[in-house]
Amino acid sequence: MTRISLKRCLFALFAGFLMLCGLACSETPADHEKADDAVTIVFKHGKIQGDAEHFRQLLLRFEKENPGIHVTGQALPSSTDEQHQFYVINLDAGSADFDVLSMDVIWVPEFARAGWLRDLSALLPEAERRDIFPGPLKAVTSNGRIYAIPWYIDAGLLYYRKDLLDGVGAKPPATWGELVRLAGEMTKGSEDIYGFIWQGKQYEGLVCNVLEYLWSHGGDVLEDGKVVLNSPGNIAALTLMRDLIAKHRISPPLVTTLVEESSRHIFGNGRAVFMRNWPYAWNIFQRNGSPVKGRIGVAPLPAAPGQPSASTLGGWQIGVNRNSRHPQAAERFVRFITSRESQKTMALTIGYKPTRRSLYRDPDLIRQQPFITGLHDIFMNARPRPVSPYYMMMTQILQPEFSAVISGIKTPAEALASADRQIRHVLGVER
Numbered sequence: 006m007t008r009i010s011l012k013r014c015l016f017a018l019f020a021g022f023l024m025l026c027g028l029a030c031s032e033t034p035a036d037h038e039k040a041d042d043a044v045t046i047v048f049k050h051g052k053i054q055g056d057a058e059h060f061r062q063l064l065l066r067f068e069k070e071n072p073g074i075h076v077t078g079q080a081l082p083s084s085t086d087e088q089h090q091f092y093v094i095n096l097d098a099g100s101a102d103f104d105v106l107s108m109d110v111i112w113v114p115e116f117a118r119a120g121w122l123r124d125l126s127a128l129l130p131e132a133e134r135r136d137i138f139p140g141p142l143k144a145v146t147s148n149g150r151i152y153a154i155p156w157y158i159d160a161g162l163l164y165y166r167k168d169l170l171d172g173v174g175a176k177p178p179a180t181w182g183e184l185v186r187l188a189g190e191m192t193k194g195s196e197d198i199y200g201f202i203w204q205g206k207q208y209e210g211l212v213c214n215v216l217e218y219l220w221s222h223g224g225d226v227l228e229d230g231k232v233v234l235n236s237p238g239n240i241a242a243l244t245l246m247r248d249l250i251a252k253h254r255i256s257p258p259l260v261t262t263l264v265e266e267s268s269r270h271i272f273g274n275g276r277a278v279f280m281r282n283w284p285y286a287w288n289i290f291q292r293n294g295s296p297v298k299g300r301i302g303v304a305p306l307p308a309a310p311g312q313p314s315a316s317t318l319g320g321w322q323i324g325v326n327r328n329s330r331h332p333q334a335a336e337r338f339v340r341f342i343t344s345r346e347s348q349k350t351m352a353l354t355i356g357y358k359p360t361r362r363s364l365y366r367d368p369d370l371i372r373q374q375p376f377i378t379g380l381h382d383i384f385m386n387a388r389p390r391p392v393s394p395y396y397m398m399m400t401q402i403l404q405p406e407f408s409a410v411i412s413g414i415k416t417p418a419e420a421l422a423s424a425d426r427q428i429r430h431v432l433g434v435e436r
């Protein structure tokens with residue numbers, strides 16, 4: 006044996022000894038703690054809308070308060086459908102590449118059932134549960150256990166140009182008919198401004214939009230577990246959506262390509278009278294330099310005459326990957342990022358709305374965003390999409406059918422009958 010290879014051999018033996026020692030030592034609870042005290046946890050979340058610097062500051066604050074735990078925030082695309090795809094592929098493969106994840110309100114039942122999430126019941130004491138809006142709380146609960154902590158809440162809102170409505174002495178419309186009339190009158194003869202924009206691209210956001218029309222026409226997708234898509238209320242609702250583009254012409258054909266951010270840009274540049282969107286857009290419109298700063302209002306969405314206004318419940322929840330190698334540190338971070346303080350900071354800076362109801366009485370928040378008090382009731386009444394581990398299958402059926410209607414390819418009756426048949430099949434419901 007040459008001198009070099011002998012040296013190599015000794016080195017390998019020494020390294021092997023160290024490795025064995027490391028493995029054996031890491032079995033003791035004290036060392037688990039130590040390992041968790043000096044770790045990096047990876048937090049995956051959707052793209053932060055608005056000013057992401059505030060969000061970075063929040064992560065830095067956590068690190069300062071928790072010496073020894075580093076948190077790396079990693080943004081995924083803002084599209085919920087694309088994020089869902091990422092998680093299904095990685096969680097199904099048992100990935101431990103990320104510890105903490107933010108989840109759309111519609112995924113938690115599916116992820117919990119698949120066994121991909123840690124049980125976080127201990128992080129949400131009973132008293133705190135009572136303070137959380139009932140919609141998200143229900144979505145994160147499976148068999149009495151909590152699998153994620155509600156982080157921020159969303160509901161569909163009607164944004165309107167207050168300056169333009171005030172100019173003609175009009176109030177925000179309470180019915181869809183009034184919205185059509187007002188938008189038509191206010192854009193007559195003008196090429197520069199659209200009447201009403203919303204999210205019409207074929208994706209999850211379209212389903213959120215359509216449901217608001219179905220519900221505000223007395224329709225629905227499921228009733229007591231039965232598929233009830235093929236109904237006169239639903240046909241009227243989809244007919245109206247199609248007519249907004251093809252007949253009333255208050256929504257341009259380009260709405261069939263819009264998502265939240267693209268519609269927010271159009272409205273934010275002063276190019277629409279009305280817009281349907283989630284609450285986050287308000288803070289962005291009020292920033293210095295925004296062309297619509299101080300010129301917008303927010304109201305509940307309109308309804309058909311005699312029907313209640315309906316908003317789709319949205320929002321994001323924080324969970325811990327079942328395969329996380331640093332569960333204690335991850336849970337500590339979940340407590341921090343979903344806490345009352347963090348939710349208040351996020352509401353004030355980024356504009357994401359708290360899931361904790363008591364914050365809607367917070368004087369600082371009310372002073373800076375007076376409309377937040379009105380949002381409380383909208384969030385209380387926001388309607389969930391079907392809370393089911395099979396929701397993603399349902400939406401994948403609904404998305405192309407709804408899209409075909411608003412693009413004028415199928416009639417509402419055809420699309421609804423087809424979606425009704427397919428969802429019955431998926432849910433195994435006999436006719």
Ligand code: GLC
Binds near residue numbers: 111158210
């Ligand atoms: C928002 C909502 C989410 C919804 C998505 C649709 O992110 O919070 O619940 O699924 O928009 O685009």
